[in-house]
Amino acid sequence: MLTALLWGALAASSLLVGAALAAVRPWRPALVGTVLAFGAGALISGVAYDLAEEGLRQSGALPVAVGITVGALSFYLANRAVGRLGGRDRGSGAGLPLAVGALLDGIPEQAVLGIGLASGDGVSIALLVAIFISNVPEAVGSSADMLTGGRSRRGVLALWAAVGLVCVAATVAGFSLADVAGPQLSGGIDGFAAGALLVMLVDEMVPEARSKTGTWAGLVTVLGFSLAAGLSQLT
Template sequence: MNFPTWAVAGFWGLVSGSALLIGAAIGYFLQVPQRLVAAIMAFGSGVLISTLSLELMEEAYEKGGFDATAIGFVGGAAAYTFANWLLARHGAKHRKRSGDQQKQERASVNSGQKEATDSGDDNGMALAIGALLDGIPESIVIGLSMLAGGAVSMVAVVAIFLSNLPEGLSSAAGMKKAGRTPQYVLLLWAGIMVISGLSSLLGYTIFSGFSDNVVAATMAVSAGAVLAMIADTMIPEAFDVAHNFTGLITVLGFLVSFVLSKMGE
């Protein structure tokens, strides 16, 4: 049975996003050592960096040339950085941290709010928006990867799945220490998983009729946003615990993604 291409795009976006929910469940209900969380985070960072370099940016360059790719890449990074800066001011700076940073940040935000005793969850919305900010560009990548020949890039799916797992794991571990309920954590990441599937679907359907230059710029925007996310959130969490081993583990993740990309040729 042949399914519509847009449905396939949504399905693979959902699959890659499911790693967020799986990781969140593991991080919340199991006692995962912080060093292991940091190692997985570093590995996922290497996988994503390799995928951005060898798959996404290369495809964007072939479609739209240097100008569209460069403008989109820098624009995506700038947009993510600005949005991340705004979220940090509202209590979502440490959303991917697995230690006590989220707990301290939540207490700091609540202490500065007059209505804190009524709501008790002043940075909850910032956390949710931050999770969306991190997840949507990755999912759009999957939909865009299908525009060339109608087949999904399994390298991109595997890379995003491998990077999403430690993101959900680390963030949920930190949320638990900050006093978040399991219902809050699991519903948040389940929602992000669904939105990931929709983002992938929209990435394919919306841009299927656009010119190569527009598609190239959009791919580069996603790449720039994801790379900025890695540098701002994933690498700091990994280095904070793994320290001198972070670079080596990141390189191993890069190598795995490189091998997968060559196997898919």
């Protein structure tokens, strides 16, 4: 249990790293867009190799398909709720959809990390690195937008600390429930994360990166994908 807690904390700490980077100095929109584009590429790789492919290997198509559907609907509905509460582009509500995406993605990702630890497979270095590579740009982009919109540094850091704690708890929960989490459930969890990420990428992250970066967005996205895809082959 302690091992799961420590590894979960290490993985989730990348969220606070990203928030802190955005808080220590102002970030120009073009730089935020570049970071978001890189993170989008890393997330596309994560969806393809660390989530969908692994889920299909464990459980077959049906659990993954169900998980993708549930994850996609979850982000869509949560994003609409964020829009009603604060608006995506108005004031401190800006940046919140990326935080929602990080939460809906982080919970199943880190639950899978905990399940792997409990099963005796050890820590997936590729998954751990993928979490870091994707979390930092999400947190930087979201935090920069919230700070520009008027949210306080303390409030932004507190928000990401809360998201990080939930993700750590998901690692511990995955470790604790590993005995009852068979391959079907594990595949469904992978699918849930993939579905939430895909909707977040198309609706929020890629358009935001393109609007801030311009013509560089596609090239930087490919760079992020290439690096993350290469790292995914380490295991």
